Amino acid sequence: MTRPTLELPPVGETILTLDSVSKSYGSVKAAKEVNLEIPRGSIYGFLGPNGAGKTTTIRIIMKIILADSGSINLAGRPLDGDMRDRIGYLPEERGLYRKMKCLDQLTYLAELKGVPRKEARRRSDAWLKRMGLEEWRDRKVDALSKGMQQKIQFAATFISEPDLVILDEVFSGLDPLNIQLLRDMILEEKAKGTTILFSTHMLAEAEKICDAICLIEGGEIILNGPLEKIRADFPLESVRVAWEGNPEPPADLPGVLHREKSEGSWRLTLAEGVNPRELLPDLMAFGPLTLFSANRPSLSEIFLEAVARHRKGVQS
């Protein structure tokens, strides 16, 4: 069996398509008619609260569990078992063989993705170097710190030079320095034309790195598309304000949905259609203003709003 080669679409065109994929466990619907088109060379945020169905959907893509219905295409071909060799997967449940040497570990995992032995060894060496772990080459995984183990797992995901990479909560438990390192590597891989499905519930991270996102909740996709377009759909705005002496603003400011104190100033989320400027007279009347700036909506605000709208829709 040779490694399948795919005829990849040009960057920007759809590489992975999910067509009404559904899966339920008993009466619980983990995925409801999920439709998704992921363009090649993008970093696609796969977002949602815990238990929303992210991992289930990913496992269906990886053929670890079988969907009840629906189909999946990779580069225009129905996804089969062999084509998984073209996909790299870093599950949230991380694992390594504790008693195996780092080099052997990477080589084995690359071989299981169909990379010939010699080549797998060469690449393992290269990745250990890239991760700054070449001294640990012949040490057992047991001897590595948790952060180092995560770097090995990261390397194992990319070692088969996949066309599509699925990262499930890749940054969890890492220190900022390593997050920076891995983020840079993800961007490097993206520049080579690799497509990345970036699953997380940490929205701030997704916001920094993703080109497009899809938001899943209760097994359903409730928001999907390029980040800029989504922002335009949620003209939800907020202002950051502060007064001398830092008093608490009144709860019933007209046009304000809610207020939140952060870093010595107040963040006021505006009701739909409210222009920040309309608010200014009331704010100035409250006290001597020291700060006033309009903010773009953050992803987490959009997220909360979208979930709220969706739940309202489901109820009615």
Added chain:
Amino acid sequence: MKKILTVIRKEYLERVRSKSFVIGTLLGPALMSMFILVPVLLVDKGGDDSRTVGVIDPAGLYFESLVEVLVDQGRDNVRLELIDTGSVEESLVQMKESILDESIHSGILIAVDFLDSGKATFYNKSVSAGIMRDDVLRPALNRVLREERFAAAQVPDTLFAYLAARTIWTNIGVTAEGGEEEQHEDVGFIMAFVLIMIIYIMVIMYGSHTLTAVIEEKSSRMVEVLLASISPGDLMLGKVMGIGMAGLTQFAIWTAAFFAISQRGISVGDFNFDTAFMTPVILINFLAFFLLGFFLYATLYAGIGAMCNTVQDSQQFHTPLVMGLVLPMMMLSLVLRSPDSTLVVVLSLIPMFSPVLMFMRVCVETPPVWQIGLSWVLMMGSIWLSARMAGKLFRMGILMYGASPTWATLIKVLRN
């Protein structure tokens, strides 16, 4: 296919390179010979410690003869002690005290009219003393009685020797070619037993290796990464074969060492290892039952491992599997007595029993070829079924992290 080879290679090397493999290879034969030879030697010698048996002989006629007979029979570990403290009653009291304080093992009272009645009474504290009575004292006293009665009937010594003679047997096994060969029954039986013990120990040992290897994939959380690259069935097959080959390597080393040594002849006590017993038929069947037995149990073990998160979880499922091997061991005497009875034929065709029972039948007397063939086919079918089941359980097991498996979940998963 290439991925299966990758898994086989990893599992094989991991095992063969481990310290426990080296130690196991060195210690294995020592342990195995202990299992097999110690009971043989112990039964042969009847234990090493000599025992004292008290004798009350009111007639005063039989004690000396009994001592002589015991010496003649080579029972030098049984010492007789005459108890005579006056009357029979007094002697009995003394003997009972001695038995209780363990200064003697047991005692016999030879009736005054022993010559006519042939009566003797055995006194003992523990039930196990019965072995001493039946194996040692009864035959000896029987001979004393016979000798005394012959003497009383004034039969001349030469005639007595003539009458007391026993048959002298030679065993000839008729070979397939119509020829003859001398048979050493005991050796044949012991060799068969040794081979069965090897099958039994290797299957249990390497089968449970599979169990821990599969559980390791889960405890190291490798399941998901692996299943994203290889199908669970292929993974199971690769693991079982890799571990099986490690077992075969170990066995090959032992066999080579065994034959190298047996060229110079091994003898332990009266027992000689007879490599002539290893005819091609027995050798081929041994390898076949060893391999099939191993793969059957290994895939069953793998299925259990696939459901469990820890070795503790697996205990409850472990017992029925081990019973599959232990039960036929307990039926061996049945096979020896009637190797071709319907019951034995049916039992030996049950795949889980075949490695022990069918192989024993092959050793005892070659059963019809179709029966051997059928047992192979049945075992192969079971292996295929059990490997598929293990793969299925492995895939399902990924969703069962945390919860301890029960029989109910097993049945539920298999039904799906």
